[in-house]
Amino acid sequence: MPKVGMPKIRRPQLIRATMDVINQVGFLNASVAKIGQQAGVSPSIINHYFGGKSGLVEATMRSILQDLAQGINLRLSTVPKNDTLGRIEAIVGENFSSHQQDEAVVKTWLAFWAQAMHDPALNRLQRVNEKRLLSYLRLELKRSMPHQQAQMVATSIAALIDGIWLRGALNPQGMDPDLARRVVKDYLSLYLQTASKNRAIKP
Amino acid sequence: MPKVGMPKIRRPQLIRATMDVINQVGFLNASVAKIGQQAGVSPSIINHYFGGKSGLVEATMRSILQDLAQGINLRLSTVPKNDTLGRIEAIVGENFSSHQQDEAVVKTWLAFWAQAMHDPALNRLQRVNEKRLLSYLRLELKRSMPHQQAQMVATSIAALIDGIWLRGALNPQGMDPDLARRVVKDYLSLYLQTASKNRAIKP
Amino acid sequence: MPKVGMPKIRRPQLIRATMDVINQVGFLNASVAKIGQQAGVSPSIINHYFGGKSGLVEATMRSILQDLAQGINLRLSTVPKNDTLGRIEAIVGENFSSHQQDEAVVKTWLAFWAQAMHDPALNRLQRVNEKRLLSYLRLELKRSMPHQQAQMVATSIAALIDGIWLRGALNPQGMDPDLARRVVKDYLSLYLQTASKNRAIKP
Amino acid sequence: MPKVGMPKIRRPQLIRATMDVINQVGFLNASVAKIGQQAGVSPSIINHYFGGKSGLVEATMRSILQDLAQGINLRLSTVPKNDTLGRIEAIVGENFSSHQQDEAVVKTWLAFWAQAMHDPALNRLQRVNEKRLLSYLRLELKRSMPHQQAQMVATSIAALIDGIWLRGALNPQGMDPDLARRVVKDYLSLYLQTASKNRAIKP
């Protein structure tokens, strides 16, 4: 008689082990043997639960993206709908939240980013996430500026987030979340000022 | 005496083959066997010229970074010393030049970026490049704004470059260099405007 | 649960295959591929059970030394404690027993001997065995002669054993165990005679 | 126009380099690349002068055996023809002379011993040397004892030499040449005493 409810334990356990191993030895050297060892179980079990290594890798990435999406929604739910600056700061803030700064998460994410270029499944996940971030930002910005401008500012902010994040990932001292928030806030408030002024001048 | 002048042929040939193979199958699957085959030579020759796979990988990365540095210097040499906006646009432009957009170069670079987290030699190269870009930008910006602000704007522009570049790397249609330049120019003129205004007010 | 009890089968099987292969092609050419083939299993299994080639090699040597030690103890248990000549002949006899004369064992041993000069793990095993033989011999001899002489005679007998054994190893017709025993017995009785005479003279 | 007289320089140079490399890394890891490096020349030259690695290896062994034979003859030429003990001591002494104790020579010899079991060319050389030692000893002994006894004593002495030599080769502190000479001298004088006494009794 099989133990019931094991999947609920094993799957997160193995996903976490995957991130830890990638953090320790890099994506290139993250073997199922090491992941199994890190999780304290037999490597064979990975096939049992994920059908193979790629299944585990995809599940791990999906888990990271889900955490981010949930975190953003949670933050947004506490900010008034019309507080554009506040809502964008919430999105940015979650992208640099403590969970996203977890070293294992950062390295895993970057590893996926590189891998996604050659793995269609990962690529799909990555692009969905990318577009979601852009659309969240655009949605907020459109309240304050024309569509086209909103599109460009959203692109800029998304690029700023990714760029700062990327540089932080490579920096041995980790990233500076305050810097990230400050840079984006500074840019955005400057922009909104100018935009409203411009609007005031040429309505 | 042996055949002479081969190193000058073989080394670039193998470096190019490395990028092509990484482009085709990803860093993870870029074996010396495939690289040798791509170059049309025996895999053993890689040890002959680079002492091993890691030597080749490092040489490849170094080659990419050198190309970028040379390209930037070339562009800068055609822009007047005091044309801040023009000089920064030159730097940005080279980062999105046709050579940097070469798909193989893009994927190789991103692969290195991920790998650099676990490979000290690559990490060192990466950070040198990072700092050079920052210092180039800061140097130009300091003519137009206080040191501290210059530092922050330089960081932002570098992040914008990397962020846009990164998102372009994942995009099957490649990146849009015009968009990149426009975003950065827009961002920069915003700051230069403010800076000159401030200077006018509080000299 | 996995197939059970395999280690008890596989380990001796692989150790025996190692000796056979060394016998056939020499230590230099004894590859894991050949050993696996000889054992009728996949070469990978060597890593599974011995962690690598060196683990197997060490285990093989340890096995040979253990067989010798056990054989000596078995023989000694049937000889009266005070029968010096008999006990030493037992030790010598086991060193030239049929199992020790097994061609594969002989060649493997000599191969290890040469290899032990550059492999610390094998060297340690070799020296333990060396010292054990010496101490066994000395223990018996001390009943019949002064300590210092016992030490020298023990050294001599050990050298005789190794020397005869070594020459036998090179000889295509194998070694002559009777000759070995006769030489040692002759040498030994020469010393035991002298010793007892001396004792009679200077009590 | 080729440089003349190079073979006279190159051959001993490469032979010595071979022994040094075997001493440093063992026969197993003594590659032509390392030998060439040790000699300060290109590895290719080994093929030029010795036709391949095995040619060099054989030449090296032959060189060692020649040195021993010459040394023995030199020593014997200074000892009166009828001084049996002295002549045997000369033979033994040369076997443990400073040149034979040269660590590189010792390790090379032992390596050859092991290798000779699987390499016909080396085996032949080894056995010639073996028989020569035996016949030298027998020749001397026959002056003092019957043929059959001489045969056995010669075998014993040869075994003692090889055994002590072998144990010395494995000992990190090197071998003790005095011990070797003392053991053989002690054995032999004891034997000659008893032999002459026996002869006196039963003429």
Next chain:
DNA sequence: GATGAATGAGCCTTCATTCAT
């Protein structure tokens, strides 16, 4: 559900040798 036994493919590297110069 979970394990370890077992495998075959693939990887990087070392090596002895040949060849053009």
Next chain:
DNA sequence: AATGAATGAAGGCTCATTCAT
């Protein structure tokens, strides 16, 4: 005479996966 370019074979090892228990 001597070199380094170049190769193909082989080596030990790691890996993801399958399977019997």
